[in-house]
């Protein structure tokens with residue numbers, strides 16, 4: 546007991562308490578003033594939760610770009626929350642609409658279609674809808690993992706770091722922090738178990754299918770865009786704007802320039818405000 550009194554009365558104990566108090570007080574103050582207010586959207590307006598803008602494209606990820614393109618194609622009013630807050634499923638993007646949270650880009654689209662009576666595929670026959678779905682799923686469930694494996698496993702230059710809004714050493718720190726999880730995902734899906742050469746061959750076959758099917762049509766299914774264009778554009782945009790000089794971009798440019806033209810066509814139609822040469826301070830201001 547006496548020992549306890551001695552400890553409580555000692556100089557170092559008082560000093561430790563003072564330091565701890567200052568730390569806790571500082572933490573509370575910093576938290577209080579950096580807390581972001583929850584966005585409240587007007588009725589019938591989507592709040593789109595996604596990562597912050599990318600350096601060359603509106604998103605560094607294909608799925609938020611798909612969903613935001615859909616919102617524009619369908620003329621749905623929306624506001625962005627670019628804080629990177631993840632969905633209840635631990636993924637991005639997701640949305641809130643009239644107080645309801647919906648996770649997963651496709652479920653968001655289906656929810657909004659139902660709520661607002663939208664059908665961007667109304668001009669397609671049943672057979673065309675089936676083809677569009679097959680291309681969309683090839684893009685999202687196969688091509689996505691090709692690009693993911695390149696970024697996280699095979700690219701020795703670690704170019705994906707350029708998408709992080711930090712100087713190279715900090716970006717590398719985050720790269721190594723995320724790499725283990727990313728490689729785990731790619732291996733669990735299966736693509737991450739293939740060699741770089743094998744993955745490139747899968748890439749070329751997917752692109753060949755897309756490029757051949759698109760041919761000289763302006764959009765995937767003909768003269769007018771449809772829902773699948775949002776997904777295909779969202780994915781191809783990653784290669785066209787965010788993987789410059791990668792073997793993938795070089796190959797598409799050489800073999801299927803119609804896909805590059807397609808991306809620019811989509812960008813012009815739905816993203817007139819997307820400036821690929823925007824400077825970092827300007828981009829920050831837009832957020």
Ligand SMILES: N[C@@H](CCC(=O)N[C@@H](CS)C(=O)NCC(=O)O)C(=O)O
Nearest residue numbers: 606607608635636637638649650651
């Ligand atoms: N099927 C989902 C896929 C979303 C997705 O994979 N998002 C990635 C970004 S590209 C993500 O949030 N990854 C974080 C993680 O899995 O930890 C959708 O369409 O929204």
